[in-house]
Amino acid sequence: MCAGPAWREPRGMDHLIGYILLSGVLLSAALMLAGLGWHWAASGDPRMEAPLAGVNLFQLVAADLREVASGRLRPRLLINLGLAVLLLTPYVRVTASMLYFAAAERNWKYTLFTSFVFILLTYSLSLR
Amino acid sequence: MNMPATLAVSILAGLIGAMSGMGGGIVLVPGLTLLGMDIKHAIAISTVSVIATSSGAASAYVRDRITNLKVGMFLEVFTIVGALAGAGITIAAPRRPLFILFGSVLLASWVTLFAQRHEHWRPVARQDKFSQWLELAGSYHDQATQETISYRAARAYLGGPLMLGAGLIAGLLGIGAGALKVLIQDLVMGLPPKVSATTSNLIIGVTALAGTSVYLAAGFIDPGLTAPVMLSVLLGAFVGTRLLVRLSNQAVRRFFLVMLAVLGIEMILRGIRGV
Numbered sequence: 001m002c003a004g005p006a007w008r009e010p011r012g013m014d015h016l017i018g019y020i021l022l023s024g025v026l027l028s029a030a031l032m033l034a035g036l037g038w039h040w041a042a043s044g045d046p047r048m049e050a051p052l053a054g055v056n057l058f059q060l061v062a063a064d065l066r067e068v069a070s071g072r073l074r075p076r077l078l079i080n081l082g083l084a085v086l087l088l089t090p091y092v093r094v095t096a097s098m099l100y101f102a103a104a105e106r107n108w109k110y111t112l113f114t115s116f117v118f119i120l121l122t123y124s125l126s127l128r
Numbered sequence: 129m130n131m132p133a134t135l136a137v138s139i140l141a142g143l144i145g146a147m148s149g150m151g152g153g154i155v156l157v158p159g160l161t162l163l164g165m166d167i168k169h170a171i172a173i174s175t176v177s178v179i180a181t182s183s184g185a186a187s188a189y190v191r192d193r194i195t196n197l198k199v200g201m202f203l204e205v206f207t208i209v210g211a212l213a214g215a216g217i218t219i220a221a222p223r224r225p226l227f228i229l230f231g232s233v234l235l236a237s238w239v240t241l242f243a244q245r246h247e248h249w250r251p252v253a254r255q256d257k258f259s260q261w262l263e264l265a266g267s268y269h270d271q272a273t274q275e276t277i278s279y280r281a282a283r284a285y286l287g288g289p290l291m292l293g294a295g296l297i298a299g300l301l302g303i304g305a306g307a308l309k310v311l312i313q314d315l316v317m318g319l320p321p322k323v324s325a326t327t328s329n330l331i332i333g334v335t336a337l338a339g340t341s342v343y344l345a346a347g348f349i350d351p352g353l354t355a356p357v358m359l360s361v362l363l364g365a366f367v368g369t370r371l372l373v374r375l376s377n378q379a380v381r382r383f384f385l386v387m388l389a390v391l392g393i394e395m396i397l398r399g400i401r402g403v
Contacts, residue, residue: 018191021183021333028180029362032355046131050352056345076352083351086176086358087340089183090333097201109262110198113205117334124212124341 013100017093024089028082035078042075050076057087057125091125094118129353133163135360138177142364144387145181145304147371147380152181152361153303154237157230158391160357161398167226171218171302172348175339177361178304182332184362185369189326194268196323199281199313200330202262203291207309207331208338210295215342218300227399230301234392237307241385252282252318259284259317268323279320287317291331299339304332 040046052060061084067077098114101107137159138152145152153174160170189195218226255265264281281287290312298305306328313324343349 013197014190014193014195017197017330018187021187021190025180025184025187025362029359032359036355036359046356047129048352048355049350051350052344052347054345054347057341060344079351079355082355083176083349086179086183087337087344090179090337093183094334097197107263110201113201116205117201117208120208120212121334121338121341124338127341127345 012104013097016096016100020093020096021089024085024092028086028089031078031082031085035075035082038078039075048075048079050079052080054128056128057084057091059128060084061088087125091121094121129163129165131356134160135356137163138357138360139364141177142181142361142366143368144364144380144384145178145306145361146185146365146368148306148384152365153178153301154234154307155387155391156357156361157302158234158395161227162394167223167230168218169348169350169353171226171300172340172343172346173350173354173357174302175215175299175336175343176349176354177358178298178302178336179333179340180358180362181365182304182329182336184365186326186329186333188369189329192268194322195326195330196264196266196281196319197330198262198266199264199317199319199323200327202264202284203288203309203313203327204331204334206288206291207295207298207335210292210297211299211335211338212342214296214299214301215339216299218302219342219346219348224399224402226301227395229399231392231395231397231399233297233301233303233305234388234395238385238388238392240307240311241381241388249320250318251278252280255280255282256285264317266323268320270322277320279318279323281313281317281319283316283318287312290316295335295338298332298335299342302339304328304336306332 039048064081064084094114094117098118101110101114141152141156144155156174156177157170161167259282262284264284267276267278269276294305294308309328309331310324313319314321
């Protein structure tokens with residue numbers, strides 16, 4: 001009934017998106033778990049207050065990477081990295097879909113839709 | 129905040145969110161406020177957790193090829209616009225109306241779930257030109273019946289704009305608003321229930337990210353508190369996703385009906401009393 005070529009689903013993209021989502025969530029969870037475990041072991045208190053004062057995602061990522069580069073690894077940094085990875089996961093998914101539709105599928109309609117989502121998210125994630 | 133109670137509420141929220149396709153927020157926000165958290169912070173944390181739940185569950189569904197990526201990517205154009213507006217409103221709004229609105233959404237979800245008829249899904253007979261232009265069709269393999277089900281979506285010109293409303297509610301209340309998204313895809317666009325539930329999961333992640341961007345900029349997200357909540361929600365969702373494929377929807381539905389009613393009434397009362 002639905003065998004026309006226009007209805008063929010982008011199968012390669014299923015795997016790409018599936019693995020982006022899975023690895024993003026697993027990496028984020030691993031970082032958070034490591035950060036919380038370390039904090040608990042070091043301080044004896046599972047609770048941790050570490051508010052972020054009005055930063056955007058890109059500033060958070062830049063600050064985290066600077067700390068990583070300076071070699072000052074600590075529980076709070078791992079947790080912040082975990083949060084950054086989590087927020088980047090759907091963002092990377094949208095970016096990958098956009099590139100896939102543009103380069104592999106050459107589907108301009110869906111390149112346009114995903115580009116709109118990408119641009120709006122990039123804007124809102126730059127707000128502070 | 130009582131840490132074990134917070135973790136228990138979060139695990140339960142993730143489990144139910146994944147099994148119902150509604151996302152974890154609908155249980156997480158009332159639960160966290162009951163434990164003493166400020167509603168705006170609860171909404172912000174819930175929004176972050178919804179990204180994890182939805183992405184975790186969506187990754188399995190996408191690889192199983194049940195999710196319709198084109199339907200998802202067309203509809204999320206609308207949901208993210210709604211979510212940005214919704215989160216902006218929550219930042220500025222007083223707290224009591226948020227409780228009342230949250231309670232009302234819980235009760236509305238109760239009504240939709242209660243009134244849900246058990247009709248078999250009927251394929252769309254005629255696909256309109258716009259939905260055809262959008263290439264909104266596909267097929268998936270049903271594990272339970274061992275059949276390949278082909279389908280076409282219709283009325284995308286209505287489904288898209290309606291998703292603005294679903295996104296608005298998601299951003300406002302820190303929930304996935306999956307029930308509304310599923311309803312729009314089922315009733316308006318004529319998609320098979322499994323496709324709408326799993327495609328809804330994919331859309332929810334990006335929608336929640338849009339909401340999160342606003343809460344992050346406003347300083348409502350504390351990673352030290354978000355991390356344990358998110359990890360617990362994820363654990364619940366991990367178990368829930370595996371149960372969804374095998375379990376009958378009846379047991380889940382009955383349990384969910386009771387919980388929606390109790391939480392809905394409780395939230396509205398707290399909004400009225402100003403607690």
